[in-house]
Amino acid sequence: MKKCNKCQKIKPEGDFYEGNAKCKDCKREYQQNYRANNLEAVKVSVRLSMDKARFGRSRTEILERDGYKCAECRIVFPPKNLDIHHIDGEGRHSDYPNNHEDNLETMCKQCHGSLHGKEGK
Numbered sequence: 001m002k003k004c005n006k007c008q009k010i011k012p013e014g015d016f017y018e019g020n021a022k023c024k025d026c027k028r029e030y031q032q033n034y035r036a037n038n039l040e041a042v043k044v045s046v047r048l049s050m051d052k053a054r055f056g057r058s059r060t061e062i063l064e065r066d067g068y069k070c071a072e073c074r075i076v077f078p079p080k081n082l083d084i085h086h087i088d089g090e091g092r093h094s095d096y097p098n099n100h101e102d103n104l105e106t107m108c109k110q111c112h113g114s115l116h117g118k119e120g121k
Contacts, residue, residue, distance in 0.1 A: 006030075059084055062104050072111035083112040 003010050006026040015023045022030065062084050069076045071085070085091075085107040090098040107115070 057099070057101065062101065063106055065101070066106035069106065070108040070111050071105040072107055072115070075108065077108050081109055083107050083109055085112055085115070 001010050002013055002016055004016075004023040004026055005021040007023060009023065011023050015025070017024060017027060020027060060079070063079055063082060067076065068079065068082065070082070083106075085105050086094075086098060087103050087105055088098055090096060090103070
């Protein structure tokens with residue numbers, strides 16, 4: 001049995017994450033409150049971790065390098081209207097994605113969609 005540092009209840013060891021002084025219920029409540037009060041920071045953190053998994057680097061690095069400008073139409077857009085394009089076509093659905101920075105370029109959603117035969121991607 002172990003006492004939770006937050007709720008002060010005595011609970012079985014299995015109700016605690018390893019190395020944590022808060023019980024699972026208190027930890028879950030803390031995480032929910034944190035997410036609710038820090039939604040933008042959580043979104044950025046999730047997006048960065050997804051980008052690193054997809055491109056091996058931050059999506060923002062490529063956007064900043066290219067000045068938030070579409071490689072096709074040369075118009076500057078806000079980040080939400082931009083995609084990262086794999087020049088050699090070896091992207092997300094490839095068996096061997098080529099995420100080298102020289103193979104990545106910024107494209108607006110419309111140009112990227114047109115390039116891949118989709119309307120607005």
